[in-house]
Amino acid sequence: MPTIVKVLAFxxxxxxxxxxxxxxxxxxxxxxxxxxxxxxxxxxxxxxIALGEDIFKNKGTCTLCHNNMGRAPDIxxxxxxxxxxxxxxxxxxxxxxxxxxxxxxESMVDPGAYVVKGFGKKxxxxxxxxxxxxxxxPIELTDVEMDAVTAFLQAKDGGEVTVAxxxxxxxxxxxxxxxxxxxxxxxxxxxxGCSACHAVxxxxxxxxxxxxxxxxxxxxxxxxxxxxxxxxxxxxxYPPIMPADFADRMMxxxxxxxxxxxxxxx
Amino acid sequence: MLTRLxxxxxxxxxxxxxFWILALLAMLLFFIGNVPDSSSGIGFVDAAHASETVAxxxxxxxxxxxxxxxxxxxxxxxxxxxxxxxxxxMHLYLAAFVLAVPLFVTVIEWIGVKNRDDxxxxxxxxxxxxxxxxYSLTALFGGTLAxxxxxxxxxxxGYMMRVFGGQTLVYAFLFFAESAxxxxxxxxWNSLRYGNKKYIHxxxxxxxxxxxxxxxxxxxxxxxxxxxxxxxxxAGAVTGNIWEIMRGPLxxxxxxxxxxxxxxxxxxxxxAYAAYKFLSAKSLxxxxxxxxxxxxxxxxxxxxxxxxxxAGYWLMAEVYAYSQQMGITAMGxxxxxxxxxxxxxxxxxxxxxNYYLWSGMSRCDGSERYRYLIKxxxxxxxxxxxIWVTPHTLILTAKETAALGGSHHPMLGPLGIMPAKNIAVxxxxxxxxxxxxxxxxxxxxxxVAWAGLGNALLVTxxxxxxxxxxxxxxxxxxxxxxxxxxxxxxxxxxxTLIVIIAGVxxxxxxxxxxxxxxxxxxxxxNRAQYALFALPIAFTWLMALMGYVRSSVKxxxxxxxxxxxNSPDNYIPAIGHAGNMMTIATISFVLIVLxxxxxxxxxxxxxxxxxxxx
Ligand code: HEM
Numbered sequence: 001m002p003t004i005v006k007v008l009a010f011x012x013x014x015x016x017x018x019x020x021x022x023x024x025x026x027x028x029x030x031x032x033x034x035x036x037x038x039x040x041x042x043x044x045x046x047x048x049i050a051l052g053e054d055i056f057k058n059k060g061t062c063t064l065c066h067n068n069m070g071r072a073p074d075i076x077x078x079x080x081x082x083x084x085x086x087x088x089x090x091x092x093x094x095x096x097x098x099x100x101x102x103x104x105x106e107s108m109v110d111p112g113a114y115v116v117k118g119f120g121k122k123x124x125x126x127x128x129x130x131x132x133x134x135x136x137x138p139i140e141l142t143d144v145e146m147d148a149v150t151a152f153l154q155a156k157d158g159g160e161v162t163v164a165x166x167x168x169x170x171x172x173x174x175x176x177x178x179x180x181x182x183x184x185x186x187x188x189x190x191x192x193g194c195s196a197c198h199a200v201x202x203x204x205x206x207x208x209x210x211x212x213x214x215x216x217x218x219x220x221x222x223x224x225x226x227x228x229x230x231x232x233x234x235x236x237x238y239p240p241i242m243p244a245d246f247a248d249r250m251m252x253x254x255x256x257x258x259x260x261x262x263x264x265x266x
Numbered sequence: 267m268l269t270r271l272x273x274x275x276x277x278x279x280x281x282x283x284x285f286w287i288l289a290l291l292a293m294l295l296f297f298i299g300n301v302p303d304s305s306s307g308i309g310f311v312d313a314a315h316a317s318e319t320v321a322x323x324x325x326x327x328x329x330x331x332x333x334x335x336x337x338x339x340x341x342x343x344x345x346x347x348x349x350x351x352x353x354x355x356m357h358l359y360l361a362a363f364v365l366a367v368p369l370f371v372t373v374i375e376w377i378g379v380k381n382r383d384d385x386x387x388x389x390x391x392x393x394x395x396x397x398x399x400x401y402s403l404t405a406l407f408g409g410t411l412a413x414x415x416x417x418x419x420x421x422x423x424g425y426m427m428r429v430f431g432g433q434t435l436v437y438a439f440l441f442f443a444e445s446a447x448x449x450x451x452x453x454x455w456n457s458l459r460y461g462n463k464k465y466i467h468x469x470x471x472x473x474x475x476x477x478x479x480x481x482x483x484x485x486x487x488x489x490x491x492x493x494x495x496x497x498x499x500x501a502g503a504v505t506g507n508i509w510e511i512m513r514g515p516l517x518x519x520x521x522x523x524x525x526x527x528x529x530x531x532x533x534x535x536x537x538a539y540a541a542y543k544f545l546s547a548k549s550l551x552x553x554x555x556x557x558x559x560x561x562x563x564x565x566x567x568x569x570x571x572x573x574x575x576x577a578g579y580w581l582m583a584e585v586y587a588y589s590q591q592m593g594i595t596a597m598g599x600x601x602x603x604x605x606x607x608x609x610x611x612x613x614x615x616x617x618x619x620n621y622y623l624w625s626g627m628s629r630c631d632g633s634e635r636y637r638y639l640i641k642x643x644x645x646x647x648x649x650x651x652x653i654w655v656t657p658h659t660l661i662l663t664a665k666e667t668a669a670l671g672g673s674h675h676p677m678l679g680p681l682g683i684m685p686a687k688n689i690a691v692x693x694x695x696x697x698x699x700x701x702x703x704x705x706x707x708x709x710x711x712x713x714v715a716w717a718g719l720g721n722a723l724l725v726t727x728x729x730x731x732x733x734x735x736x737x738x739x740x741x742x743x744x745x746x747x748x749x750x751x752x753x754x755x756x757x758x759x760x761x762t763l764i765v766i767i768a769g770v771x772x773x774x775x776x777x778x779x780x781x782x783x784x785x786x787x788x789x790x791x792n793r794a795q796y797a798l799f800a801l802p803i804a805f806t807w808l809m810a811l812m813g814y815v816r817s818s819v820k821x822x823x824x825x826x827x828x829x830x831x832n833s834p835d836n837y838i839p840a841i842g843h844a845g846n847m848m849t850i851a852t853i854s855f856v857l858i859v860l861x862x863x864x865x866x867x868x869x870x871x872x873x874x875x876x877x878x879x880x
Contacts, residue, residue: 003542003545003546004860006545007542007545007799007860008856008860010796010799010800011799011803011852011853011856012853012856014614014799014800014803014804015803015807015848015849015852015853015856016849018607018610018611018804018807018845018848018849019842019845019846019848019849021606021607021610021845022604022607022841022842022844022845022846022848023841023842023845023846025603025604025606025607025841025842026603027840027841027842027843028600028840028841029600029837029838029839029840030599030600030601030818030821030837030838031837031838032821032822032831032836032837033822061591064591064594064595064598064599065590065591065594069598071590071594071598121587121590122586122587130590131590132589132590132591136500136827137500137823137826137827137828138591138821138823138826138827139591
């Protein structure tokens, strides 16, 4: 074989081995954050919190640092309500926030206001934060998005959400969505008017299937789906008239209480 | 009612930006009258700048353009990024090669003068010959690259031109100067060969390298500006002078890393040239010549390679200091997997280099004294290599985690963490240096009286350094829980560097005027020559890989934090796709290099068709 052929074959072989290794590794693309359109009119506190969680894990890139690898405080697993109060009371605190929501917001726009011990920039003795201000490039969260993140961080450990929904949301729907969260499953069923169509609790309406022994027929997951997305599976012999917007109008807590209650109705 | 969250706040910030621009403008108007044009600083003064009118200053303070997807021209539905990717890579390969070769050629030429040995001079001349064809191709690809960039990314290039302005003219001027000096240097080789004239020639070589290195540093500034912009405000409007723009936080680390890496790369490519000629040579005399040439090229490549990981770590440390976010994106996000490929490549380089040295020891009977050590070195290299490629823990965004099925690699263990890798890397470097040193010693018979003492000292240094590398790694890595584990790697690096420096120093003193044993050049095995091909191929691929990291850590930005990339290609491609691109670039480069070798041999002899008949 001529030298040139051997050399070419050898080069090609080596390059292909390297390519092969690159192709064996997990293949992930790093997508640029998308500008998601959010329907502020239909925004409920629950979808707002869900938006916050999505921003935290994707566009905000918070999980790049805030995870369990010691790069930054693992705020997903810390109770941020408690942590915020503790840090507000710390003598090293130099910011101007007074409550939990204010502290979380400040941590995002001015991370240096309080630098968690051991996480400061190398060599700065915890006086400078390595966290970028998230309302600036490269992360560039808007005020609404930061509020959503704050709501998420407050809500995830069952704390009270004190940030308001974006002001552009029309007044009526905001007023309806935010007030009185049902305390029990029975209350929630009453609040959302399930008994208008279903036989449940002391109702015997027949527009929809009876829910009295629903736990015997459907699993909790199927029940959840029937409420969140009623048109996914239509029960035989019934018209598809069940409202599809419960998911947006309910708090996660209300939904879960209801699902648990129905699943246990055997 | 649908409201775009995003646009609401950008209008707001656009107004803020306008306000700031106006405020800055007012300040500028105020200062321009008072401050003499002393701000242009060192070096690259834009002559036009000083005479600019106030109105033009106002234009210059415009921020970076905000582009929409429609603003990006498409060529025949092809991915613009892929086109620019391959062309830029070819230009970089060739440029790295032609800038590196004169660096060591001048040194070899000087060695030839000092030793009064014409062989060195001839070899230096021949290295230059290879680089001459590459030079025109570099210019060709450079022109194509500029054309492609202006065609496919007009607004981005417009912004870069606005930022760098006159500096690009300096670049163009230096390019012409480089060409002129290069041709004079090469073609005057024989006419300025002896006596004082040789010193004129050597001075030309030095001038050539000064110009070439300046070119490199200027071009580096473009890349580092895109990663870590300086001299511009948040909106991308130019606020500093050209010196402030160039002197970003990553400029010097990249300057050093590329300068050294280029030498290693250039050495590896001429090594392949020598190997190619060796394999095609018919006479023992020619084989001997190219054997020696390959050996020298390999020597250059490895010597330049050894400090590279340290330069790489410095670069990475500066990236972290500039932006923790960018640092983690590179080392702990989706890109982290690529460092496994990097480890494979560097492992390949080290194994190939060592194999070549061991094979080369057969040239000299004196090597028998050291042969028993090879097996230990080999075992060390392989074990360390395996530790190095053990994947590190990775953390990702929720989406990536879902795509990978968990953030932790199943093979994760104590070997996957950084301190273990640091031990492995440093031991591999020490082992390679040992191979190198044994090789250098194998054809020499020591004559100085303090040889025993020198050897004892050297062995002690090796033992202490190795113990220190292991101890620092284990102690700081596993038994302390400080976040300052970095401290351990500094200790390790220092140990490794001490071995290298002490090894070179002691040996050069000890073997000064030593008796040289005869070497049989030209009888080395053909298989050893393939190690000389493996080296540049791994290097070439590695360069493409690192270019991919450099470009990807900017995520969806043309210029990080200042100018967004809204093109259809604004995502980080998956490693497999990137790997395919790298292989396309590498194979194209191999073809070009073979073409260059062929051209080089055309001029040298009366053989009509060396390639076809070989
Ligand atoms: C082990 C630690 C290393 C790290 C963390 C590292 C990191 C980097 C980074 C981030 C770049 C991109 C900068 C740029 O492209 O200008 C780069 C470039 C480069 N590195 Fe390394 N490097 C390391 C070791 C090496 C070694 C051992 C080699 C030698 C074989 C090497 C060869 C190169 C080359 C040739 C480039 C230029 C590629 C280009 O600019 O397109 N690196 N390195």
